[in-house]
Amino acid sequence: MGERADKLKQVRLKTPVSEEDLKSLEIGSVVFLDGLIYTAREGVYEKILNKGETPPVDFTQMTNINFHCAPAAAQNDDGSYNVGAVTATASFRFAKYLKRWFEETGTKVVLGKGGMSQQHYNELFVPAGAVYLTTVGYGTGALLGRGIKSVEAVNWLDELGIAQAMWILRVENFGPLLVESDIHGNSLFERNNAEVNARVESLYEGLRPPALRRYGETRDKTDELI
Amino acid sequence: MIKADAIEQAANQIMSNAAIDIPEDYESGIRDMINIEKGDLSAFVLEAMLENWQAARDDRRPMCADSGLPRYYVKAGNNAQIEGGFVELEHRVRRATAQATHDIPLRPNRVHPISRQDNNNNVGMNAPEIEYSFEPDVDWLDITTVHKGGLFGTDYRMLFPGDGIDGIKRFFLDVLLAFGKRGLACQPAIVGVGLGGSKDTSMVLGKQAACLRPVGSRHPDPEIASLEDELKKLGNKTGLGAMGFQGTSTVVDCQIEVGYTHTGGMPMSVHCFCLSSRRATARLHANGEVAYRTDPKWFTPYMRRNTVGWDGGAALAGAAE
Numbered sequence: 427m428g429e430r431a432d433k434l435k436q437v438r439l440k441t442p443v444s445e446e447d448l449k450s451l452e453i454g455s456v457v458f459l460d461g462l463i464y465t466a467r468e469g470v471y472e473k474i475l476n477k478g479e480t481p482p483v484d485f486t487q488m489t490n491i492n493f494h495c496a497p498a499a500a501q502n503d504d505g506s507y508n509v510g511a512v513t514a515t516a517s518f519r520f521a522k523y524l525k526r527w528f529e530e531t532g533t534k535v536v537l538g539k540g541g542m543s544q545q546h547y548n549e550l551f552v553p554a555g556a557v558y559l560t561t562v563g564y565g566t567g568a569l570l571g572r573g574i575k576s577v578e579a580v581n582w583l584d585e586l587g588i589a590q591a592m593w594i595l596r597v598e599n600f601g602p603l604l605v606e607s608d609i610h611g612n613s614l615f616e617r618n619n620a621e622v623n624a625r626v627e628s629l630y631e632g633l634r635p636p637a638l639r640r641y642g643e644t645r646d647k648t649d650e651l652i
Numbered sequence: 653m654i655k656a657d658a659i660e661q662a663a664n665q666i667m668s669n670a671a672i673d674i675p676e677d678y679e680s681g682i683r684d685m686i687n688i689e690k691g692d693l694s695a696f697v698l699e700a701m702l703e704n705w706q707a708a709r710d711d712r713r714p715m716c717a718d719s720g721l722p723r724y725y726v727k728a729g730n731n732a733q734i735e736g737g738f739v740e741l742e743h744r745v746r747r748a749t750a751q752a753t754h755d756i757p758l759r760p761n762r763v764h765p766i767s768r769q770d771n772n773n774n775v776g777m778n779a780p781e782i783e784y785s786f787e788p789d790v791d792w793l794d795i796t797t798v799h800k801g802g803l804f805g806t807d808y809r810m811l812f813p814g815d816g817i818d819g820i821k822r823f824f825l826d827v828l829l830a831f832g833k834r835g836l837a838c839q840p841a842i843v844g845v846g847l848g849g850s851k852d853t854s855m856v857l858g859k860q861a862a863c864l865r866p867v868g869s870r871h872p873d874p875e876i877a878s879l880e881d882e883l884k885k886l887g888n889k890t891g892l893g894a895m896g897f898q899g900t901s902t903v904v905d906c907q908i909e910v911g912y913t914h915t916g917g918m919p920m921s922v923h924c925f926c927l928s929s930r931r932a933t934a935r936l937h938a939n940g941e942v943a944y945r946t947d948p949k950w951f952t953p954y955m956r957r958n959t960v961g962w963d964g965g966a967a968l969a970g971a972a973e
Contacts, residue, residue, distance in 0.1 A: 428703070429699075431696050540834045618898055619834070
């Protein structure tokens with residue numbers, strides 16, 4: 427890690443992450459993981475939550491970290507897997523699944539990209555006692571790929587394809603990740619956005635207004651362009 | 653004669669070079685940004701990226717798992733002869749795409765837009781895209797691959813002459829603010845701007861500016877070059893750093909390409925080429941020699957000509973690129 431990383435708090439967490447560890451996480455801390463994590467996104471959520479299919483594993487017995495990810499991977503001729511790079515996909519698209527997902531799987535950590543909205547933290551994460559970790563960059567795919575020690579299982583690979591299948595991964599020193607939201611719903615992104623938003627007006631100061639209004643900038647279809 | 657086997661081999665090689673090796677111009681641009689970045693979180697993110705690129709080089713693994721939508725830019729010398737012609741070239745490039753997707757491995761990102769069916773090889777209908785340009789008086793063939801992600805960081809707007817430079821700045825800021833928050837543009841980005849042409853031309857020029865010009869290059873027209881400087885500076889004033897954390901690291905460089913446009917309009921596009929700015933080029937010579945590089949050298953004086961005929965580029969001689 428570089429010299430700027432030394433200015434940040436660093437934590438190493440074992441999975442499943444204990445309640446005590448969850449409580450102690452502070453936004454902006456750097457996290458590395460050891461243990462099992464699983465990938466699930468819309469393909470898996472649809473299957474289990476909306477089509478009622480039986481989960482291939484007992485999540486409560488396995489791990490409580492859901493990684494929003496699609497690895498760059500290929501199957502070798504002997505049936506094993508070659509996982510090259512691993513990066514997260516944008517999580518906010520999956521908010522509609524998470525209430526039931528937390529209830530049914532006991533997931534306590536969502537690991538992904540971009541975080542969730544403050545409303546989703548308040549309504550989904552805080553009641554579930556869950557936190558959000560974000561990958562860094564985005565795109566530290568090689569570093570995260572290095573942190574994967576083995577592929578324990580891949581479920582629904584044929585049906586869902588490499589990107590949407592449910593991968594169960596054993597990881598070691600897997601990171602860096604950042605605590606984006608703590609169990610109280612404090613959010614690093616929301617805090618940074620608020621600071622940027624406060625100065626937005628001044629950025630546009632002195633620029634003359636657009637010559638015409640344009641399609642796509644209003645939802646009111648009775649608006650005219652002129 | 654440039655052999656079809658050589659084309660396939662070079663296409664395979666640039667797929668791997670692009671996926672694994674960050675171009676030196678981009679990496680050195682990011683090192684410069686770290687030195688002036690005051691935001692610790694933003695600087696930490698950039699340091700992690702440096703470490704990531706090193707890990708990719710050491711392990712020969714892709715730098716990012718979202719290996720984007722692999723595509724190609726082919727520049728053919730006017731005197732180049734290709735074994736089997738361009739149909740064979742396209743066949744070999746498609747085959748290399750499928751092979752490299754498995755071997756590197758890349759993520760098979762290409763799916764049918766409605767059924768979401770995946771051929772698992774990044775090949776499909778109208779994919780990968782292959783764009784062509786030509787170069788007078790030479791007999792080589794340049795093949796460039798670009799692996800760019802596709803969800804966030806690009807937008808298009810029809811501006812009007814009355815919008816002027818202010819309108820350009822306004823839309824530039826709109827895009828960076830919309831996609832820079834939470835780092836969705838995966839910034840700091842090479843921000844490409846397409847100005848003019850038709851709507852589609854402005855999109856194509858902006859995309860090519862972002863993906864095919866190295867950090868530090870400048871448009872040969874001094875007015876456009878100074879607008880590139882100005883937009884770069886403006887884009888780093890939004891307060892957004894890497895991942896949208898407080899900072900000054902959003903635009904590692906701004907590249908603008910212009911095309912003559914409708915007298916009543918000024919179409920503009922903005923494209924962010926991300927923290928994994930993946931591009932690699934091979935030049936194939938008729939004698940079998942192949943040379944690899946990271947600067948596609950796509951926008952030649954011939955491509956940017958402003959005349960009916962071609963006078964050998966005398967008017968642009970001594971230009972920055």
